[in-house]
Amino acid sequence: MRVIYKLGTAVRCWRVHINVQHSVLSAYLLYFIIYTDSKLREDLSSLQKSYIYIKPSWGYNNSWRQIGSKEKHLIYSAYFDDRLDVIETINDHKTKVPIGTLRIIAILPREFKEAITCTIRFEDFVDKSVPIGKVQPLNEHHDYKYAAYSIMCPLYVNRNSTTIHLPQSVAISYPSNRLSQLSPTFVPINYPRDIDQLFARSRPLVSVCVGPLQQNYSDVLRVAEFVEMYRILGTRHFYFYHLSASDEVMRLLRYYQSEGIIDVLQWNVPAELLSQVHYAGIMAQINDCVYRAMVVDNYRYAATVDLDEILIPLKHNSLAFFLRQCDEGRTSAYVFRNVFFFKLDSNDSFSLPAHTHNRFLYTQMKVRRTLEVMPTHQRSKCIVNTQSIIEMGNHFVWRSVPGYTETTVPLSVGLLFHYRDQCINCKAPLMVDYTARRFGSLIWDRVDETCGQVFTESGICVT
Structure with a gap:
C-alpha cells in the first residue's frame, strides 16, 4: 500500500509539474502572439502614414x-x-x-x-x-x-x-x-474636411450629437436653451438630424448653421419604416454622428444626448475643463448618471430677471429633481472619446477599441440633468438642486439675444 501511495503521489506531482510547464508555455505563447500582433500593427501604422494620399471630391450631406x-x-x-x-x-x-x-x-x-x-x-x-x-x-x-x-x-x-x-x-x-x-x-x-487631418492627432474639442428631430418638433425655446447651455459648458459644435420639425425650429437651426455652430443632416427615414425600427433609427443616428465627429471634423469628444438632457459638471466650470483635467487618454466614455426634473413640477421664478423676454428656461425654472440617482447604464448618457468607439449605444458603449475602458463619473463630479415633459414616477421623492442656476447670468441673456436675432419681429422663441 505504501509503495502504491508513493507511486500515486509521484504521478500526481508529475501531473502538476507538467500542468505548470504547460501553463508557463501557454503564457509565453500568448505573450508572443500579443507582442507580435502589436509590433505588426505598429509597423503597418508607420507604413500606412508614409503613403501620399489623394482624396476624391465628395459631398458632406447624406440621406437614406x-x-x-x-x-x-x-x-x-x-x-x-x-x-x-x-x-x-x-x-x-x-x-x-x-x-x-x-x-x-x-x-x-x-x-x-x-x-x-x-x-x-x-x-x-x-x-x-x-x-x-x-x-x-x-x-x-x-x-x-x-x-x-x-x-x-x-x-x-x-x-x-x-x-x-x-x-x-x-x-x-x-x-x-x-x-x-x-x-x-x-x-x-x-x-x-482637410485632407491634412487624415492621420492627425484628434483635436481636444467637444461636439454634441442630438437625437433625431421628429413628430414635427416645435419647441423652439428648448432648442435655443439646449444649444446655448452646451455652448456655455464649452462644447464647440452640434450635429442635428432632421426628420420633421416646425418651420420656426428650422428657422432657428438655419441661423445656427449660418453661424457655423451646427450641422443639420437629413434623416429621411421612410414613413412606412418608422413603426418597424426603434425610435426612427436612433442607433444608426448615434453611430453615424460619432463617426462623423471623429472622421470629418477630427473632434476627440462627442456627447450623445437628447434635447431634454444636459450633462452638468459639478466641480468644473465646463465640460471642456472637466475633460482637460480628468482624461488620461484611455477612457472610451465618461458616463453621467441620470436624475429627473419634471415639467409638471412647480416653477421657481425667484431668479427670473425682470428684463427677460423668453421667460421659461427649464434649467433655471425647474429646481427640484429626483432624490434617487439612477444606476449606471439606466438612462445614463455619455461623453465619448470618438477615437475609441466601434459601436456606440444609447446609454453606454457596446464595443470599444482594445485598451480603452468606460468610466462612470462620480456623483460629486457630474450628473445628467434630465428635464422630462412626462414624469416617470410622479410620486418619487424630490430634492432642491440649484446647480444649473450658476449659469443663469449667461443663459438668460444668450437665449434672449439668439431669439432676438432669429425672430426679430417679436424676439420670442415659441414653446
Whole structure:
C-alpha cells in the first residue's frame, strides 16, 4: 500500500509539474502572439502614414437611400476610418497593407443572414469588390423587424505603392437583392474636411450629437436653451438630424448653421419604416454622428444626448475643463448618471430677471429633481472619446477599441440633468438642486439675444 501511495503521489506531482510547464508555455505563447500582433500593427501604422494620399471630391450631406429593389433596405453614409486596431485580423500583410476601413451605416432586417459584398468605387469609375461575409445588427434594436447596422469593409493596398487614390463611394450587395448587384446604390465616403487631418492627432474639442428631430418638433425655446447651455459648458459644435420639425425650429437651426455652430443632416427615414425600427433609427443616428465627429471634423469628444438632457459638471466650470483635467487618454466614455426634473413640477421664478423676454428656461425654472440617482447604464448618457468607439449605444458603449475602458463619473463630479415633459414616477421623492442656476447670468441673456436675432419681429422663441 505504501509503495502504491508513493507511486500515486509521484504521478500526481508529475501531473502538476507538467500542468505548470504547460501553463508557463501557454503564457509565453500568448505573450508572443500579443507582442507580435502589436509590433505588426505598429509597423503597418508607420507604413500606412508614409503613403501620399489623394482624396476624391465628395459631398458632406447624406440621406437614406434604397438598396436595390428592397424598399425598406436602406444605406445612409460611409466613413474612411484610419484606425488599424479596429481590424480584428490582418491578412496578407507581406504583400498588402491595410490603410483603414470603410464604416457603412445602414438599416436592414434584424434577422438578416446573407453574406455581404462591398463595392468600392474610385473617382475614375473603377470598381473593386470586397466580400465581407455575414454581419450583425447593432445592439438595442428592441426586437423590431428592422435594425441599424454598422458594416466594416477593410481597405488594402499593394505594399510597394507610393501614391494612394482613395475611393469616392461605396455600396453593399447581397444575393437575394439582385438589383443591388446589377445597379449598386452608392453613397459618398466621408473624409476629413482637410485632407491634412487624415492621420492627425484628434483635436481636444467637444461636439454634441442630438437625437433625431421628429413628430414635427416645435419647441423652439428648448432648442435655443439646449444649444446655448452646451455652448456655455464649452462644447464647440452640434450635429442635428432632421426628420420633421416646425418651420420656426428650422428657422432657428438655419441661423445656427449660418453661424457655423451646427450641422443639420437629413434623416429621411421612410414613413412606412418608422413603426418597424426603434425610435426612427436612433442607433444608426448615434453611430453615424460619432463617426462623423471623429472622421470629418477630427473632434476627440462627442456627447450623445437628447434635447431634454444636459450633462452638468459639478466641480468644473465646463465640460471642456472637466475633460482637460480628468482624461488620461484611455477612457472610451465618461458616463453621467441620470436624475429627473419634471415639467409638471412647480416653477421657481425667484431668479427670473425682470428684463427677460423668453421667460421659461427649464434649467433655471425647474429646481427640484429626483432624490434617487439612477444606476449606471439606466438612462445614463455619455461623453465619448470618438477615437475609441466601434459601436456606440444609447446609454453606454457596446464595443470599444482594445485598451480603452468606460468610466462612470462620480456623483460629486457630474450628473445628467434630465428635464422630462412626462414624469416617470410622479410620486418619487424630490430634492432642491440649484446647480444649473450658476449659469443663469449667461443663459438668460444668450437665449434672449439668439431669439432676438432669429425672430426679430417679436424676439420670442415659441414653446
